[in-house]
Amino acid sequence: MHSKKIVIDVSNVSMTYRLYQEKVDSIKEYFVKLVKQELQFKEHNALNNISFQVAQGEIMGVVGLNGAGKSTLLKIVAGILKPSSGSINVNGNMAPLIELGAGFDEHLTGRENIYLNGSLLGHSNKFMRAMEPDIIGFAELGHFIDVPIKNYSSGMKARLGFSIATCTKPNVLIVDEVLSVGDFKFQQKCQARMKELLEGGTTVLFVSHSLGEIEKICDRTIWIDKGQLKMIGETAHVLNKFKDQE
Numbered sequence: 001m002h003s004k005k006i007v008i009d010v011s012n013v014s015m016t017y018r019l020y021q022e023k024v025d026s027i028k029e030y031f032v033k034l035v036k037q038e039l040q041f042k043e044h045n046a047l048n049n050i051s052f053q054v055a056q057g058e059i060m061g062v063v064g065l066n067g068a069g070k071s072t073l074l075k076i077v078a079g080i081l082k083p084s085s086g087s088i089n090v091n092g093n094m095a096p097l098i099e100l101g102a103g104f105d106e107h108l109t110g111r112e113n114i115y116l117n118g119s120l121l122g123h124s125n126k127f128m129r130a131m132e133p134d135i136i137g138f139a140e141l142g143h144f145i146d147v148p149i150k151n152y153s154s155g156m157k158a159r160l161g162f163s164i165a166t167c168t169k170p171n172v173l174i175v176d177e178v179l180s181v182g183d184f185k186f187q188q189k190c191q192a193r194m195k196e197l198l199e200g201g202t203t204v205l206f207v208s209h210s211l212g213e214i215e216k217i218c219d220r221t222i223w224i225d226k227g228q229l230k231m232i233g234e235t236a237h238v239l240n241k242f243k244d245q246e
């Protein structure tokens with residue numbers, strides 16, 4: 001393990017959210033209170049000094065009870081959230097399969113959003129033009145591809161998001177419960193595509209509540225408990241301890 005290249009390096013990461021206590025009735029009132037520093041908030045420590053490394057080709061699972069901090073951790077690794085302290089280093093091109101379609105513009109059509117989302121993922125227009133037929137075909141949106149996204153169901157949005165995020169073979173995949181996207185037929189397609197991506201050395205960080213799924217695919221697993229890294233190690237061992245605690 002130690003001789004392998006480190007692809008994900010998380011070092012002393014902490015995350016504190018501010019939970020505002022007061023109810024403000026308008027944006028104006030919010031800004032007035034903000035400027036006067038009258039907004040009361042409580043701080044919530046969602047992650048506390050987390051450090052771990054994932055080596056090239058390793059599939060790392062993340063387990064923990066509701067609210068433990070798993071999604072926060074994934075969003076930080078994916079660069080969607082900035083940690084309050086600590087650092088993250090990711091080596092390689094990453095496809096975050098979390099909050100699928102979060103970067104979509106509701107007023108643009110599915111086809112236009114392919115280009116928008118592609119550029120957010122760092123792809124050129126020319127590249128996205130080449131990928132467009134495959135993306136549209138996989139998402140199975142039919143004529144809806146030229147309809148503004150605001151008319152899509154949440155499943156349709158997620159299908160397009162998944163299709164765009166996986167149109168290239170990334171070497172780092174960040175996955176949050178993505179296998180529950182869409183209906184069961186689409187889930188099977190997602191699983192097949194995930195399997196393809198996993199073959200051939202992709203490094204993965206994978207959050208799931210399905211311990212069976214984690215056991216099936218993860219080499220090592222991290223257990224997050226109330227924002228703390230409770231345990232990291234070989235999957236079967238960590239899952240046994242995790243189940244014992246519940």
Ligand SMILES: Nc1ncnc2c1ncn2[C@@H]1O[C@H](COP(=O)(O)OP(=O)(O)OP(=O)(O)O)[C@@H](O)[C@H]1O
Pocket residue numbers: 017018019044046064065066067068069070071072073
């Ligand atoms: N934007 C936010 N603002 C304030 N608090 C937040 C925010 N996002 C998450 N939290 C809080 O941080 C903690 C960790 O949340 P997170 O979503 O990371 O947990 P999780 O382990 O992914 O949970 P679940 O299994 O339920 O999805 C929770 O207590 C949650 O309420």
